[in-house]
Amino acid sequence: MPRITPHSAFKTLPLVDIRGLFSTTPADRAEAAAALGDAASQAGFLYVTGHGIDPQVINGLKQRAAEYFAQPLEQKMQDYIGHSSNHSGYVPEGEEQFVEGSIDHKEAFDVGFDYPSSQGRRPMLGANRWPALPGFKQDVKAYYDAVFNLSLTLFRGFALALGLPENAISQYVKQPPSQLRLIHYPFSPQAPTDRPGIGAHTDYECFTILLPTAPGLEVLNGAGQWIDVPLVDGAFVINIGDMLEVLSNGRYVATSHRVRKVAEERFSFPMFCACDYDTIIEPIAQLVDAATPGRYGPLVCGDHLYAQTLQTFRYLKQRLASGELSLPDGAKGLSSFGRAAHAMEV
Template sequence: MASSIASPHTAFKRLPLVDIARLFSDAPEQRLSAAEKLGKATREAGFLYITGHGIDPALIERLRQRTAEYFAQPLQTKMRDYIGQSSNHSGYVPEGEEEFASATVDHKEAYDLGFDLQDPALQRPMLGANQWPDLPGFKEDIKAYYEAVLGLSRTLFQGFALALGLPEDSFLRHVNQPPSQLRLIHYPYNPDAPVDRPGIGAHTDYECFTILLPTAPGLEVLNGAGEWIDAPVMEGAFVINIGDMMEVLSNGSFVATSHRVRKVAEERYSFPLFCACDYDTLIAPAPALLREGETSRYEPLICGEHLFAQTAQTFGYLKRRLESGELKLPENAKGLSSFGYKAKYDEVQP
């Protein structure tokens, strides 16, 4: 239904498409030209397709193959890698483990991996050495994809800074060992599943932005008119969407967009890389984006703490640790769906 709150996004009917090839140029004016197009699409929709990204299709094919092999295993085998065994949120996520603010159980399973930080002295609740399954070729091929797309994320951090009129390295200087998480998600096809049981419920992403590779339809995005818009698969393109932290960093110039995955009509895989700054980075609007005398309407966040707080409110094993007193939420932790404009809608219906 229509919203009583104005959204900064347009009433788009399809996601904008941006060729980012010029972001890789040695010429500053070429990078700025690409960044301006990136910024326009981001302001209008908060969701877009990108081409010209330079990721080798062979890496993508091996990613798909290893992921399909992993999820084809019996549940008992996959549970050997259960995420609840980890101290830094890495491993297998069975169906029903994750719940968003709507309290619906998502019809999916996943494997979560992050920046593979080997130094135990630097380990944090969302950062450390990955838990890798005992499956031939899995670690090598998944890690190769992770590193390639993490490199792409660095280029996009530069592009978003330029789009905001900031120095090109404004965000990138805070991206060295980030808790940027890659999720391998499997949405099984079940024709008997209830129509109102989603693949994943409506939410915004916690980090700065997401680089998403889907294999089949199902993704829906909330436009500025409060309508759910299909985001079909575009061959050779990634889907990019703004998350909570970039909304804060940009002082609301870029706004997190709510999205969901409806009940899928075929087996579907999805590969989002959630791109974050370093764990202890203070997430606050860039001073240059505040007018003289203006006070930010966003409270500062610590990157890793916000990521942990949001994750701990959605994953069953972390909720149990909170209830037992083993873990505590960071001070001033925000509730789920605290960013973007979905939280401000009176009601959103499918």
């Protein structure tokens, strides 16, 4: 196989002002896209400013998340994700497990692309399970919609950076199984230091738009070192996921990351940006030639998401073990992409 250019031994994340992506001038969009692509190649993780999302929308999300997680566990369990039809709802501590024998110290509420129609339903696509908490649906959906629109801009930026038409990827993002997670990391002085907020992993989708409220995130650089990701006021953190690694034929590589034991209560709001469920994810034809042959076989976007989720959520693993559910054809194991996966190829 051809050698994958590794990430640099970066010590800090690149910062990119993306306001040029919103310009009506093609040269402005191309310039911002080039900076976006350089950062993605160098680190696979970056900060973006100039995103244009209203701070009031962000504050509304933070307020509703704090209110929701402050409720008693019995109340939150009424919204348990295992009761949903589209993998949405409350995720109690220990439900999601990336590493066997290790329980992440976190709880979450998951929101998908709200798809109430009965037509075209898929395992990860359907109507959201919304809690009864006043204002929650309104404010969380407002944030989801704003960040979803930002994701379309970023999809166009990444396409430009790869030398493709602007809509080369975004044309496949109409009703995607893109998920927003509201994650709460409680501060517990008694928790062992080796118990992480979340274990090391790559994200399954194309890329993630992350809004954290406190430090704790660490990313793996090209030298195999864990690098701290401090907060940058007004910035989102963007990271490359499995599917953009495939689409770009390895020009962008999914980056492993984790959340260490937090030193204070922490909220984190990742938006996992995917293509439509039935989109075939494979190296884009224009990025494959004799010098850079295709490195990846095709996978179905939604099936890959579903397969990874089946292998990490307790309620789904139980249904898998009982035979009620089965892995999609060609399902990959966890951590099949990213730097760690490439290291295993050597």
